[in-house]
Structures are given as structure tokens and as C-alpha cells.
Amino acid sequence: MLRANYTEEEWKTFQRLRYSYPDERVMRRFELLWLHACGKFAPEIAHLVRQTPPTVRGVMNLYKKGGIPLVTAMDSYHPASDPAQHRNSIISEFQSRPPRKRQPVSNN
Numbered sequence: 001m002l003r004a005n006y007t008e009e010e011w012k013t014f015q016r017l018r019y020s021y022p023d024e025r026v027m028r029r030f031e032l033l034w035l036h037a038c039g040k041f042a043p044e045i046a047h048l049v050r051q052t053p054p055t056v057r058g059v060m061n062l063y064k065k066g067g068i069p070l071v072t073a074m075d076s077y078h079p080a081s082d083p084a085q086h087r088n089s090i091i092s093e094f095q096s097r098p099p100r101k102r103q104p105v106s107n108n
Contacts, residue, residue, distance in 0.1 A: 006037040032059045
């Protein structure tokens, strides 16, 4: 079990940022750290915030390794495609096979 060895300043920082950080996911991380600083252990924190104990321990380890900068870093997967590299093939495809014009609907 990870013991809570936080300073009073860290505790106050967690308390403040758990309600005021701009990203809601990061606020939840500070909530976990604040509960840990209050003396709760990972299984109890997990139960209180409806997370798994490995998730709670992961946040604690993030803080232990890199402090607030690592806790606030959100590495989300955002796949990106570069349509510019396909520009010429898209243009030639539309030139060779243009979209069909819509036929007007008759009222007969």
C-alpha cells in the first residue's frame, strides 16, 4: 500500500485543484490524490469514486514519478489523417467520375 507522504502545501493544492482544474478528467485525478492525502488507501478510494484500485494506484504513481505536470498531462489517442497527401487523387477521381446530379421530383 502506498503511504500518504504529502506536505500540507500538496494537500491544499489537491484540495483546490479537485474543483477548479479546467479539465474534468484531471479534476478527478486530484480528487483521488486528495483522498489519499487525507489518509485513505487505494481500495477505499476506488470504492468512494467508483474506479478500480489499479486506476487509483496509477494516478498515485503518476504523481510520485512526475508530480503535478505528469498528473495533468492527458495522453489521449487522436488519430489523424492528412487529406492533403491524397488531394491529387481525390481531384482526379471526381473529375473522371463526377457526382450524379439530382433529378427533380415530379408531382405526377
